[in-house]
Amino acid sequence: MSLTDTGAPAQAAENPPPGPGRRRGLTERLLAVRELSLLLALGALILVTTLRNDRFLSGQSIKDLLLGCAILVILAVGQTLVIVTRNVDLSVGSILGLVAFATGELFLAAPGTPWPVALLLGVALGAVCGVVNGGLIAVAKVPALVITLGTLYAFRGIDYYWAAGRQINAADMPRSFLRLGNQTVLGVPALFLVALIVVAAVGFYLRSYRSGRELYAIGSEPAAARLSGIPVGRRVFAVFVANGALAGLAGVLYAARFGTLDAAAGTGLELQVVAAAVVGGVAIFGGSAYGAALGAVLLTTIGSSLAVLRIDPFWQQAVVGALILAAIGLDRLLALRMAARLRGRSAHGA
Amino acid sequence: GTTRENSGNDTGGGAQASGAANPDAKLKEGLKIAFLPKQVNNPYFTTSDNGGKEAITEIKGEYKEVGPSEASASSQVSYINTLSQQGMDVIVTSANDPNAICGALNQAKAAGAKIVTFDSDTKPECRQIFVNQVTAEGIAENQVKLISEQIGGAGEIAILSATANATNQNAWIALMKEELKKPEYSKLKLVTVAYGNDDDQKSFQETQGLLQSYPNLKGIISPTTVGVAAAARYLSGSQYKGKVKLTGLGTPNQMREYVKDGTVDGFALWNPADLGYLAAYAGAALASGQITGAEGDKFKAGKLGEFTVGKDGVVVLGPPTVFDKNNIDQFQF
Amino acid sequence: MSPGAPGADSAPLLELDGVTKSFGAVAALRGVHLALHPGEAHALVGENGAGKSTLVKTLAGAHAPDAGRMTLDGRPLQLRGPADARAAGIAVIYQEPTLFPDLSVAENIFMGRQPLRGLRRIDTRAMNRDAERLFERLGVRIDPARPARGLSIADQQLVEIAKALSFDARILVMDEPTAALSGVEVERLFGVARSLCERGAAVLFISHRFDEVFDLCQRITVLRDGAWVSSDRAADLTVDEVVRRMVGREVSSLYPKQDAPLRDTLLEVRGLSRAGVFSDVSFSVRGGEIVALAGLVGAGRSEVARAVFGVDRYDAGEVRVAGRALPPGNPGRAIAAGMALVPEDRRQQGLVMELSVERNATLARRRALSRLGLLLGGAERAEARRWTRRLQVKASRLAAPVATLSGGNQQKVVLAKWLATEPRILIIDEPTRGIDVGTKAEVHRLLSELAGEGLAILMISSELPEVLGMADRVLVMHEGRVVRELPRAEADETSVMYAATGQGAIS
Amino acid sequence: MAHDSLYAAPPSAADTEREAGRLAGLRGALGSWDAAIVAALVVAVVLAGLSVPNFATGRNAQFLLLDLVPLALLALPMTLIVITGEIDLSVASMVGLGSTLMGQLWLSSGLSLELICVLVVLLGAAFGAVNGLFVTGFGLPSLAVTIGTLALYRGLSFVVLGDQAVADFPASWTAAAVQTIPGTSIPAAVVPVLLLALVFGVVLHATPAGRALYAMGNNDEAATFAGVSVARTKFWLFVVSGAVCGLAGVFWTLRYASARGDNATGLELTVVTAVLLGGVSIFGGRGGLLGVVAGVLLLGVLRNALQLADVDANALTIVTGTLLIVSVVLPNAVADVRARLHRRRQRAHLTAS
Numbered sequence A: 001m002s003l004t005d006t007g008a009p010a011q012a013a014e015n016p017p018p019g020p021g022r023r024r025g026l027t028e029r030l031l032a033v034r035e036l037s038l039l040l041a042l043g044a045l046i047l048v049t050t051l052r053n054d055r056f057l058s059g060q061s062i063k064d065l066l067l068g069c070a071i072l073v074i075l076a077v078g079q080t081l082v083i084v085t086r087n088v089d090l091s092v093g094s095i096l097g098l099v100a101f102a103t104g105e106l107f108l109a110a111p112g113t114p115w116p117v118a119l120l121l122g123v124a125l126g127a128v129c130g131v132v133n134g135g136l137i138a139v140a141k142v143p144a145l146v147i148t149l150g151t152l153y154a155f156r157g158i159d160y161y162w163a164a165g166r167q168i169n170a171a172d173m174p175r176s177f178l179r180l181g182n183q184t185v186l187g188v189p190a191l192f193l194v195a196l197i198v199v200a201a202v203g204f205y206l207r208s209y210r211s212g213r214e215l216y217a218i219g220s221e222p223a224a225a226r227l228s229g230i231p232v233g234r235r236v237f238a239v240f241v242a243n244g245a246l247a248g249l250a251g252v253l254y255a256a257r258f259g260t261l262d263a264a265a266g267t268g269l270e271l272q273v274v275a276a277a278v279v280g281g282v283a284i285f286g287g288s289a290y291g292a293a294l295g296a297v298l299l300t301t302i303g304s305s306l307a308v309l310r311i312d313p314f315w316q317q318a319v320v321g322a323l324i325l326a327a328i329g330l331d332r333l334l335a336l337r338m339a340a341r342l343r344g345r346s347a348h349g350a
Numbered sequence B: 001g002t003t004r005e006n007s008g009n010d011t012g013g014g015a016q017a018s019g020a021a022n023p024d025a026k027l028k029e030g031l032k033i034a035f036l037p038k039q040v041n042n043p044y045f046t047t048s049d050n051g052g053k054e055a056i057t058e059i060k061g062e063y064k065e066v067g068p069s070e071a072s073a074s075s076q077v078s079y080i081n082t083l084s085q086q087g088m089d090v091i092v093t094s095a096n097d098p099n100a101i102c103g104a105l106n107q108a109k110a111a112g113a114k115i116v117t118f119d120s121d122t123k124p125e126c127r128q129i130f131v132n133q134v135t136a137e138g139i140a141e142n143q144v145k146l147i148s149e150q151i152g153g154a155g156e157i158a159i160l161s162a163t164a165n166a167t168n169q170n171a172w173i174a175l176m177k178e179e180l181k182k183p184e185y186s187k188l189k190l191v192t193v194a195y196g197n198d199d200d201q202k203s204f205q206e207t208q209g210l211l212q213s214y215p216n217l218k219g220i221i222s223p224t225t226v227g228v229a230a231a232a233r234y235l236s237g238s239q240y241k242g243k244v245k246l247t248g249l250g251t252p253n254q255m256r257e258y259v260k261d262g263t264v265d266g267f268a269l270w271n272p273a274d275l276g277y278l279a280a281y282a283g284a285a286l287a288s289g290q291i292t293g294a295e296g297d298k299f300k301a302g303k304l305g306e307f308t309v310g311k312d313g314v315v316v317l318g319p320p321t322v323f324d325k326n327n328i329d330q331f332q333f
Numbered sequence C: 001m002s003p004g005a006p007g008a009d010s011a012p013l014l015e016l017d018g019v020t021k022s023f024g025a026v027a028a029l030r031g032v033h034l035a036l037h038p039g040e041a042h043a044l045v046g047e048n049g050a051g052k053s054t055l056v057k058t059l060a061g062a063h064a065p066d067a068g069r070m071t072l073d074g075r076p077l078q079l080r081g082p083a084d085a086r087a088a089g090i091a092v093i094y095q096e097p098t099l100f101p102d103l104s105v106a107e108n109i110f111m112g113r114q115p116l117r118g119l120r121r122i123d124t125r126a127m128n129r130d131a132e133r134l135f136e137r138l139g140v141r142i143d144p145a146r147p148a149r150g151l152s153i154a155d156q157q158l159v160e161i162a163k164a165l166s167f168d169a170r171i172l173v174m175d176e177p178t179a180a181l182s183g184v185e186v187e188r189l190f191g192v193a194r195s196l197c198e199r200g201a202a203v204l205f206i207s208h209r210f211d212e213v214f215d216l217c218q219r220i221t222v223l224r225d226g227a228w229v230s231s232d233r234a235a236d237l238t239v240d241e242v243v244r245r246m247v248g249r250e251v252s253s254l255y256p257k258q259d260a261p262l263r264d265t266l267l268e269v270r271g272l273s274r275a276g277v278f279s280d281v282s283f284s285v286r287g288g289e290i291v292a293l294a295g296l297v298g299a300g301r302s303e304v305a306r307a308v309f310g311v312d313r314y315d316a317g318e319v320r321v322a323g324r325a326l327p328p329g330n331p332g333r334a335i336a337a338g339m340a341l342v343p344e345d346r347r348q349q350g351l352v353m354e355l356s357v358e359r360n361a362t363l364a365r366r367r368a369l370s371r372l373g374l375l376l377g378g379a380e381r382a383e384a385r386r387w388t389r390r391l392q393v394k395a396s397r398l399a400a401p402v403a404t405l406s407g408g409n410q411q412k413v414v415l416a417k418w419l420a421t422e423p424r425i426l427i428i429d430e431p432t433r434g435i436d437v438g439t440k441a442e443v444h445r446l447l448s449e450l451a452g453e454g455l456a457i458l459m460i461s462s463e464l465p466e467v468l469g470m471a472d473r474v475l476v477m478h479e480g481r482v483v484r485e486l487p488r489a490e491a492d493e494t495s496v497m498y499a500a501t502g503q504g505a506i507s
Numbered sequence D: 001m002a003h004d005s006l007y008a009a010p011p012s013a014a015d016t017e018r019e020a021g022r023l024a025g026l027r028g029a030l031g032s033w034d035a036a037i038v039a040a041l042v043v044a045v046v047l048a049g050l051s052v053p054n055f056a057t058g059r060n061a062q063f064l065l066l067d068l069v070p071l072a073l074l075a076l077p078m079t080l081i082v083i084t085g086e087i088d089l090s091v092a093s094m095v096g097l098g099s100t101l102m103g104q105l106w107l108s109s110g111l112s113l114e115l116i117c118v119l120v121v122l123l124g125a126a127f128g129a130v131n132g133l134f135v136t137g138f139g140l141p142s143l144a145v146t147i148g149t150l151a152l153y154r155g156l157s158f159v160v161l162g163d164q165a166v167a168d169f170p171a172s173w174t175a176a177a178v179q180t181i182p183g184t185s186i187p188a189a190v191v192p193v194l195l196l197a198l199v200f201g202v203v204l205h206a207t208p209a210g211r212a213l214y215a216m217g218n219n220d221e222a223a224t225f226a227g228v229s230v231a232r233t234k235f236w237l238f239v240v241s242g243a244v245c246g247l248a249g250v251f252w253t254l255r256y257a258s259a260r261g262d263n264a265t266g267l268e269l270t271v272v273t274a275v276l277l278g279g280v281s282i283f284g285g286r287g288g289l290l291g292v293v294a295g296v297l298l299l300g301v302l303r304n305a306l307q308l309a310d311v312d313a314n315a316l317t318i319v320t321g322t323l324l325i326v327s328v329v330l331p332n333a334v335a336d337v338r339a340r341l342h343r344r345r346q347r348a349h350l351t352a353s
């Protein structure tokens, strides 16, 4: 016999919950606020830069911006998939480099290869790298950070080994392929459209599909996920393969956009990608693909606008660092305010 | 305590040339010559080191190339240590930091190795010979002349450099500024120096920033292979193609595309393979006692002919080659 | 499904035979038999560490048995994972809640089975509506769209129950679902369980509360040390008989507090307030005295305890230990002043799961055990051994991670850890939650003994018999305020209940 | 038996316990991973000594150890931080910033070098305090914070010296940085590193504070309930990390006689690699200092030996990565196999009885 009772019925009578489905979950609203604040920051940045130099909003400049962020956006979205499961993939920069070089090699070996084939092969190679990551993590049950730190070196080493100091130039690749990197469709760079499609697809998947939600569940409480019958190992494996494939896609696009390839392509990119996801709020409360994409856009725009504002080049990196800190600080502030509101309303009855 | 004032300047002076040179000495066979570039995996150094390999094969020496996969002075130090452990006769290196590798080089020297630097020098007292691709003055002259011709002798220009602390870049830029003071360039105005960090994407972004910040910009000089390629790619895909001129130091393979599509009229570079070739011969000459690194020493460098050691132990490869539509297809590197 | 009448000797729905499972050197289950019949609620009882939860996890597919057979409907059943168990119609409520704090309550319930609409998308509306329906069935109101983070333990347990119900399973397994629940909720849960039974499902129920066991179940299986002891109809058993089989000897189920001479006031709390949680709480506890803090779930008792100890901050008021003011928000200082708090959530607050039993037991006392700033292994081990022995912790060895202990034994380690600090003031929040009957009496005896040694004890408990049996004085809280103080003589079931529901508020 | 099973446990368990008692002193310091990594180190040294020419010479030992000094320094506080479940990715940037500050102060302040060194260490502590403040004061994930300060501090180090390099430090100082202990070929700089390692090791393994680090790495709420001031402890760990980075910055500057903005770029990943190789769990709560020191040495020995054996840098990159992966995969695989074998034996035993 126990004595505790809940005052819930009485409380709930005073405070009938609104009809089901009419309101969005708090978590969801929190994320929306997060994305909104990112958009605001982006808007403010563009505004300030434009006030100083109105060419920043010219068609050419916007095209450059979109082009510049596309690859980082794709990588950040892939990383989101990984981070929501409470993992991280540090090897993306190396995968990108490896795939980019492989694409160049492909054109060297078979100059007539149509670009869609190259694209598919690149994605496949990226996925293979993802399989290595995911396989090691699943089989050995080792934290992803450690494994991918290892494959960061290993994939890059393979890339170096293969390239052996050679460089592949624009002239070695077919025009049609290089055009992919610069072409616009209705004024929008094709590369950016690809990134948009990736963002929309991943964002939609994460929000609206059972397996997508399971990824959040795994990240939220891995032990509970296992007990609820979620195939944790398989999902995490799949996530690494998907992220590898996206990094592969990014690698092919990198080759198309930059034309000049050596084994160092994408070195150090992993920190930028993680930074984009972090700025996008992914590390802190689950986050969404949209947030990560916005984070990537924001980071690239910062880079461009600092160049346009002619901020002393020596200050640029420091400003980027300070902005990352500001972004996550803001995040925290929002989260705390939301938490305070959660505490304000009792569990029983909204 | 030790302050800057009382510490004195205990850096030794000038290149040392010890012993006497014997210009008639034969090149020794079987010399162990190691190339230590700023970074392996860098195509530029791959080309130059292969030039060195060619030379070493000619003189029947043992060639080897080692180096870090990222361009850092500290890893170069560890490679220099390894090489001196292995008893190399000659170490040919391109310094990531003129000071940081000095200590290690001096130790290697003490252990009997001859030191040749190429492409990027250290302090003169840390090596015997520096094989300079061109004199800094030569580059400054060449680059300013090229851009002036291309933009018709008047207008705003900008420089897109590599990293903000690249020694050779900074020396060239300083000399270009001097060059611009000459009366024939009085209508050229250098508006800014941007840094692309020898990173393709950064250089690309910086080019974009330059064009937005300086609407009247007529030309860009990018005296770095990464920067000039990125800038060319940006221009070729933008509305500025052909209108804003670009020149700099680039490899023909990288730039062929843009010369042909009209983005770039002309640019310059020395032949990196020749640079490595010459450095290898200089090292062999040192190790064989033909030269000591003193000013005025002469040595033969295979197919390149005879060279004379200049002041501070510097040997200059020669003036840069200018590449344009007409000659670019003759070069493959 | 066969609509068997309760207790009917129909063919078993699920049968376990000779199931064996060991973890390293520990044999958690040794050849256990269990037969669950349709339409029957079956109780599984045993001491802490007897293997009940291990059996549950085996049924759930979370552990693979080392040996033995499982049959469902007479066909052999092979579970490769929890998903298989679900597919076979087995729904499980684990002893420790397994929620996803970042996801909404509704998603927690329907994870992997969310209602879909076009393009196989999740239909959030329908999902929230369904969740609301489930909560109605249980008679509770929890906002399905809120994140699970921040739910009280009771609410977490209710979400777990809703989740299990949502399966419409043929077999419902509940591992101590009522440990955190109040009477009303327990009644509703039983109502739901009975209706499931009427529809032909089988229920496996685990609890250390015998009144609940006899109330709900028709059959009782007793485990001891991982081995099967007996399975009998409840009607043929008495509580004493069950206890004897569990423990292997007689135990008195309650150990009333012995009178001890009252000493000076050791703990004094004046006007303690924390906005939105509790306000103007004042009381004092004297050496030799056990004061119980009673009240409904959510009355704020745990919060007061945490604030007094310094884990939480408070907005106003003061805490005095033996007359000296205690600085707020600093548990370290509270410990130094001789205070100890046995928290209510042992997994989150009480234990460091990966660390060994020994390290956990000495964690709060690590400073006192060091000489010249250095910790000496020997002293630590001796200390840990002393207290784990006194509390009869069942562990393979002291170096084993605490995570490998059964729930009740973990609770004992928490007790050991705090008693090892040799406190003057012991605040103890739900001291016997999840502890088996024998040990419970042992804990009560210990508390009584400690009071006799002059400790001031503040006990928070949701079990009325415990409160009435142990307390010298009962403070009743309602909605964050102390509404009633009852001396031992006046405290009885009605007076405490009356005050706790706010009806007796003398305001 | 039910209530006394700890003592009336089956004989095998009792044996284990007695053995545990005897080995208790060793156990704390020498977990199985520590032993394995030390063994791997010994094997690597012996193999390299036998098969790689020029490896087993005093001069090589000097080069090898000297190269490892900064890595070893940074790995010490990193170990403690990772054990509490946090990470500090800004270490290399703090080394760089410390180095450029030292250069700038030397260039323009007129202060004595002794004072400058002290100032740089204190400034390092201040940078660490910024990390600590963001992590503990604002409750932000350290991975995110230190990625931010990784960029910030590196950026600031370019702000401090721009494109310059300061190289005119007194030769007596730069020589001292690479000096060997008289009569040996062991660099003198190793001595302070060893002393620091000893201090960190004792703090981690034999003090109440060290216990608390493990506790908070596993469950910081429970640590709070046990009277550990989690936030304050973590804050001070970041401060210590910053100070040690400052020290490493001073060493770096003198060793390479060059203060530049890009000093020590990318070293953070090597530090993390060494710490993980040393058996510290990235999730916190597990690992020891001996393993980390052995991990640092193993990394250094392998690199050095492979370099001497003319294995090229690319293969070295692969080796580093593979080593890290193997080091974490192997123990798990072994444990897995062992558990499987055990279960089979048990089953056999059960069917027999």
Ligand SMILES: Nc1ncnc2c1ncn2[C@@H]1O[C@H](COP(=O)(O)OP(=O)(O)OP(=O)(O)O)[C@@H](O)[C@H]1O
Residues within 6 Å of the ligand: C023, C024, C026, C027, C028, C046, C047, C048, C049, C050, C051, C052, C053, C054, C055, C095, C394, C395, C403, C404, C405, C406, C407, C408, C409, C434, C436
């Ligand atoms: N993962 C594990 N590793 C090692 N030993 C374990 C593990 N899980 C359980 N045990 C051991 O198995 C035995 C049975 O534990 P179990 O949790 O089943 O007990 P229980 O009957 O549920 O007890 P309680 O009433 O306290 O919850 C205990 O001795 C426990 O220490």
Ligand SMILES: Nc1ncnc2c1ncn2[C@@H]1O[C@H](COP(=O)(O)OP(=O)(O)OP(=O)(O)O)[C@@H](O)[C@H]1O
Residues within 6 Å of the ligand: A004, A343, A346, A347, C149, C150, C151, C152, C153, C154, C295, C296, C297, C298, C299, C300, C301, C302, C303, C344, C460, C462
């Ligand atoms: N982690 C938490 N986050 C937010 N609110 C909480 C949390 N834990 C409890 N609460 C809220 O605090 C109030 C009091 O908590 P709690 O239920 O612990 O009280 P209690 O009297 O100690 O009850 P019991 O000890 O029986 O669980 C309730 O309104 C509860 O919903």
Ligand SMILES: [Mg+2]
Residues within 6 Å of the ligand: C052, C053, C054, C095, C175, C406, C407, C408
């Ligand atoms: Mg249990």
Ligand SMILES: [Mg+2]
Residues within 6 Å of the ligand: C301, C302, C303, C344, C429
């Ligand atoms: Mg409570």
